[in-house]
Amino acid sequence: MSAAAPLLDIRGLRIDLPTGAGSATAVHRVDLALAAGEAAALVGESGSGKSLTARSVLRLLPPGAEVHGELRFAGESVPGMSRTRLREFRAGEVAMVFQDPRAHINPARSVGDFLVEGLTAARGVPVREARRRVEAVLQEVGIPDAERRMRQRPGELSGGLLQRVMIAAALAAEPKLLLADEPTTALDVTTQEEVMAIVTEAREARGLAMLFITHDLELAAAVCDRVVVMYAGSTVEELPSGALHHGAAHPYTRALLASRPSVGDTASGLRAIAGRPLSGFEVPAGCSFAPRCPRARDACRTDTPLLRAAGTGTSACHYPHITEEAEQRA
Amino acid sequence: MSTAPAPVLPSAGRTPPVRRRRLDTATLAAAAVVGVFVLLALFGPLLAPHDPNAVDPLGVNAGSSAGHLLGTDDTGRDILSRILCGARASMAAPALVVLVSTAAGTALALCAAWFGGWTDRLVSGALDVVFGFPGLIMAVLAAAVFGPGLAAPVIALSIAYLPLVTRVVRAAALKERSLPYVSALGLLGASTPRIWLRHLLPNLAPLILVQATIGFGYALLDVAAVSFIGLGSQPPAPEWGLMVSNGAPGILTGQPQQSLYAGLMIVVLVIAVNLLGSGLSRRLPGGAA
Amino acid sequence: MLEVRNLRKTFGDFVAVDDVAFRLEVGGSLAVVGESGSGKTTTARMIAGLEQPTAGSIAVAGKERGPGRPRGAGRRARAREIQMVFQDPYSSLDRRQRVRDAVAEAVRLHRPLRGPALAARVDELLDLVGVDERQAGSLPRALSGGQRQRVAIARALAAEPQVLILDEAVAALDVSIQAQILNLLAHIRTTTGTTLLFITHDLGVVPHICDEVLVMRSGQVVESGPVPSVLREPQHDYTRRLVASVPKPGWKPRRRAQPPAA
Structure with missing residues (x-):
């Protein structure tokens, strides 16, 4: 991390969600820092x-959710923001792109109206200037016939095109941080590549930081500088993308890598992790991964491990896997 | 987008472990009231303190007293006894309407949803035509043509209520039919009757029950209205709609008790049934929270 | 085992499948x-x-369908x-039917089994897909997506x-x-x-x-x-x-x- 205060600083984040009787903890402990211009994958x-962690950055949590711990953007506490400040913050400093773009755009209004209004209403940009900017940003995300597209309604666009529109809307606001919540999960793999290429180019051109939420470790490592792995409501490992394949120290990260089928594989069995992923609501005492972990020992079932340096990154594990290669690099 | 901060629930994360929604107090109270009315329909005559048709020329239009808790009507009959004995007649006719329209409507809806194509077009087209005729007018018309009595209005209302049931059940059956488990059963070689009776109907039953409950409220009002205008139950039968009508002159002369109490029974039951219906519908999958 | 020839499907003017053909050995x-x-x-x-x-033929083991x-x-x-397992594990099972009953229903459509013999066959199938005793007695909503998919596979295999x-x-x-x-x-x-x-x-x-x-x-x-x-x-x-x-x-x-x- 650089010496300057990070752009996004999350420390000991805990999120409780309301249930029928009282509340339950969905997110137990998230520690994450993101410098300006940096990209990290969750x-x-x-x-x-x-997803809850990403949403908590914009305070887009379900009603009744309680956030504990520290959540700072450029040094400013996000939970402490006033309503006016929060609106300003959402309109100009952080933008979010979701998995299902259709659920986040009014189907009855044209794409152009949606994009232009985002600038005029929330940021007070004059209409003429807003149109010019929107057209430019549409070109940038690979929509060449911007004028025609702006007259169309969301229903007339394919999923891939609509996601580009959403990315354009995010970029037009000139934010400092982009939250991308599984933006390509619903897309075809070839479209995913296009969309991620566009995001990467736009980020590099603007020095835009990104928190990228995904279930796909390979994709995460390909488009981000660092990978942060979460399990059952806690961050369990953080490491540079380049070290993912050889330096992963947490058994969960290693198991995820081993269970992901890949094109280059031969027809051998996958190393599947027994059991199913737990949600934050059902974590046992000790390490939440212990019930599925092949390396678990007695301590794992009683003491909750905290993130600490292990190999090339940090890992919340009592018995991290440290390869010689990782040690040499570290 | 960030510019449109719609508070949406997390999509990928699981929802917290909420216990199965219980019925709220209003729905439970409504169910209790409906239960009391059902008991009245079953045992009303046993509870009646007097013969409902015994006239008393010396005690007409009496107010409440120890002998006549709710007073007497214009011929001196005990209003409480008439309300208790009338419960069955007042509720049986609308119940019959709901039973017939729900059974027939469900069958039509399942056929339309399952076979699709021209069956669906025929059923939907015919029901659109029926939907054009208001139930009450058809019931009155039927009584006028076939003579007074409840038989003709009940048949007319049963037909008039068909579209309401059929439309809702058809839409749900279409959705259910498109679920992969139904395809899987078909591929396994399960017969159509088996799929309908063992799988589709049990899954649609809660919705059908809610529809029937709501329909009962409407039917109760419609049957009472037919009796009120003199085309349904005939005097001296103790029926609530007829009693409201009989007691109407009394309202002007300061003896509203007959219309008031009979009307109150109708209003309370309709409100309770509607509350119960909407309470139950909230528990349906996809119902409002 | 499976032979598909000139398979074609159109929806109105839209050609969804155009002349697909392949053979799949036993x-x-x-x-x-x-x-x-x-x-x-x-x-x-x-x-x-x-x-x-719309056009074409499908044959299983040389028998035209x-x-x-x-x-x-x-x-x-x-x-x-032919049996099929679908994408969505959440609607692949009847939500009112216990897992064991769903598999038993499929078994009984294909084998005249009752009582202990039926139960044994159901256990055998559930065992094969790795669904345990407790899960077998549950309704689908108590199971995770992966467990439901296992049940759907067991049900399909019931038809052998x-x-x-x-x-x-x-x-x-x-x-x-x-x-x-x-x-x-x-x-x-x-x-x-x-x-x-x-x-x-x-x-x-x-x-x-x-x-x-x-x-x-x-x-x-x-x-x-x-x-x-x-x-x-x-x-x-x-x-x-x-x-x-x-x-x-x-x-x-x-x-x-x-x-x-x-």
Whole structure:
């Protein structure tokens, strides 16, 4: 991490969600820092709390959710923001792109109206200037016939094109941080490549930081500088993308890598992890991965491990896997 | 986008472990009231303190007293006894309407949803035509043509209520039919009757029950209205709609008790049934929270 | 085992599947790979009999599958030819039926078993797919996606089909669960000799349970052949593009073409 205060600083984040009787903890402990212009991926399976963590940055949590711990953007506490400040923050400093773009755009209004209004209403940009900017940013995300597209309604666009529109909307606001919550999960693999290439180019051109939420470790490592792995509501490992394949120290990260089928594989069995991923609501005492972990010992079932340096990154494991190669690099 | 901060629930994360929604107090109270009315329909005559048709020329239009808790009507009959004995007649006719329209409507809906194509077009087209005729007018018309009594209005209302049931059940059956488990059963070689009776109907039953409950409220009002205008139950039968009508002149002369109490029974039951229906519908999958 | 010839499906003017043909040997395993709109699912549904082909023929073990839904014994005989597992584990099971009952219902359609003999066969199937006693007594809502998919596989196997179609059967599952189900399918293939037809959008899962692959685009087959050669030396531009789009170590996303018209 650089010496300057990080752009996004999350420390000891805990999120409690309301249930029928009282509340339950969905996110137990997330520690994450992101410098300006940097990209980090938050990787996890369902129930890991990765989406909730991303949403908590914009305070887009379900009603009744309680956030504990520290969550700072450029040094400013996000939970402490006033309503006015929060609106300003959402409109100009952090933008979010979701997995299902259709659920986040009014189907009855044209794409152009949606994009232009984002600038005029929330940021007070004059209409003429807003149109010019929107057209430019549409070109940038690979939509060449911007004028025609702006007259169309969301229903007339394919999923891939609509996601580009959403990315354009995010970029047009000139934010400092982009939150991308599984933006390509619903897309075809060839479209995913296009969309991720566009995001990467736009980020590099603007020095835009990104928190990328995904379940796909390979994709995460390909488009981000660092990978943060979450399991059952906690961050369990953080490491540079380049070290993912050889330097992963947490058994969960290693198991995820081994269970992901890949094109280059031969027809051998996959090393599957027994059991199913736990959600934050059902974590046992000790390490949440212990019930599925082949390396688990007695201590794992009683003491909750915290993130500490292991190999090339940090890992929340009592008995991290440290390869010689990783040690040499570290 | 960030510019449109819609508070959406997390999509990927699991929802917290919420216990199965319980029925709220209003729905439970409504169910209790409906239960009491059902008991009245079953045992009303046993509870009646007097013969409901015994006239008393000396005690007409009496107010409440120890002998006549709710007073007497214009011929001196005990209003409480007439309300208790009338419960069955007042509720049986609308119940019959709901039973017939729900059974027939469900069958039509399943056929339309399952076979699709021209069956669906025929059923939907015919029901659109029926939907054009208001139930009450058809019931009145039927009574006028076939003579007074409840038989003709009940048949007319049963037909008039068909579209309501059929439309809702058809839409749900279409959705259910498109689920892969139904395809899987077909591929396994399960017969159509088996799929309908063992799988589709049990899954649609809660919705059908809710529809029937709501329909009962409407039917109760419609049957009472037919009796009120003199085309349904005939005097001296103790029926609530008829009693409201009989007691109407009394309202002007300061003896509203007959219309008031009979009307109150109708209103309370309709409100309870509607509350119960909407309470139950909230528990349906996809129902409002 | 399975032979498909000149299969075609049109919806109005739209051609969803155009002249698809392939042969699948006994005990073989074929992957049909394609992106959305490729016609892969329509092809699978036609083969299963859930969709009527506009033209073409489908034969299982040399026996032509006629149109329409046969009655009685004919219907059950057809069920023993082909079974299918669907993508969405959440609606693949009747939500009111306990897992054990769902499998028992499928078994009884095909074997005249009752009492302990029926229970033994149900246990055998649930054992094969790795569903334990407690889960067997639960309603689907108490099970995770992976467990439900196991039950759906057990139910399909109850008919002892010659061909099992898996329509994106692991697409909705978590990565760690995907691996479990893929291993299970490979195990089932070796122990029961069932012929597999695996419909997927994900090239990564193909090498693990398939020998042959067929790549579809816009309703047509663009390339087919043994898995190792197609994935390592794809001949068609589209296959090459598809293989190149899959994230892998050292991969970086690149813009390759203009966006498609929509």
